[in-house]
Amino acid sequence: xxxxxxxxxxxxxxxxxxxxxxxxxxxxxxxxxxxxxxxxxxxxxxxxxxxxxxxxxxxxxxxxxxxxxxxxxxxxxxxxxxxxxxxxxxxxxxxxxxxxxxxxxxxxxxxxxxxxxxxxxxx
Amino acid sequence: xxxxxxxxxxxxxxxxxxxxxxxxxxxxxxxxxxxxxxxxxxxxxxxxxxxxxxxxxxxxxxxxxxxxxxxxxxxxxxxxxxxxxxxxxxxxxxxxxxxxxxxxxxxxxxxxxxxxxxxxxxx
Numbered sequence: 001x002x003x004x005x006x007x008x009x010x011x012x013x014x015x016x017x018x019x020x021x022x023x024x025x026x027x028x029x030x031x032x033x034x035x036x037x038x039x040x041x042x043x044x045x046x047x048x049x050x051x052x053x054x055x056x057x058x059x060x061x062x063x064x065x066x067x068x069x070x071x072x073x074x075x076x077x078x079x080x081x082x083x084x085x086x087x088x089x090x091x092x093x094x095x096x097x098x099x100x101x102x103x104x105x106x107x108x109x110x111x112x113x114x115x116x117x118x119x120x121x122x123x
Numbered sequence: 124x125x126x127x128x129x130x131x132x133x134x135x136x137x138x139x140x141x142x143x144x145x146x147x148x149x150x151x152x153x154x155x156x157x158x159x160x161x162x163x164x165x166x167x168x169x170x171x172x173x174x175x176x177x178x179x180x181x182x183x184x185x186x187x188x189x190x191x192x193x194x195x196x197x198x199x200x201x202x203x204x205x206x207x208x209x210x211x212x213x214x215x216x217x218x219x220x221x222x223x224x225x226x227x228x229x230x231x232x233x234x235x236x237x238x239x240x241x242x243x244x245x246x
Binding site for chain 2: 068071073079098114
């Protein structure tokens with residue numbers, strides 16, 4: 001399958017899950033997964049989802065501006081780089097963000113997030 | 124050595140070389156290196172440096188806002204995620220950018236850029 005199409009499908013799935021049911025992201029991470037969220041380092045699916053579900057807003061909507069991807073090494077990994085806007089409920093202005101993922105194949109042939117780095121882009 | 128310190132040292136070296144002598148970046152890439160620059164995919168040190176030296180501005184200055192890093196897989200790689208501002212000579216306003224690198228160890232024990240994805244963050 002076309003890597004760009006895989007990356008785009010992953011990104012759409014990730015952010016639609018984030019916006020509808022953040023706890024549902026647990027299936028996309030594993031015990032060895034790493035998240036760096038605004039500089040805070042968190043490891044493991046359970047801790048990562050606790051961080052994401054504990055963010056101090058209830059409703060949000062991600063709007064994707066760009067998705068870039070590259071293959072990553074011989075193990076079938078993929079690097080995905082996203083830029084976009086994050087609209088929080090009740091806020092007038094959207095926040096710009098950038099995020100990168102390294103996706104790796106699972107034993108079942110799907111993909112999981114091994115690495116995840118998120119930053120807001122302040123104006 | 125502390126991975127965060129390695130990442131920060133790499134980032135400072137990369138952008139100071141970019142701003143002073145873009146052709147000098149050639150030593151940081153190898154034949155298998157990949158750059159995605161504003162969506163354009165380029166492969167190999169020679170092509171990458173040709174792209175960077177051919178950008179339509181002469182003088183520029185990168186100012187780094189954030190540097191995040193994570194280990195990447197068993198081969199000793201490192202993911203580095205940067206956000207910052209890019210000031211072009213003669214332009215009033217700086218451009219915001221985000222960039223990610225995957226660094227891999229060389230046979231000589233230093234690091235080279237295997238993956239590089241660059242995006243401007245338009246307001």
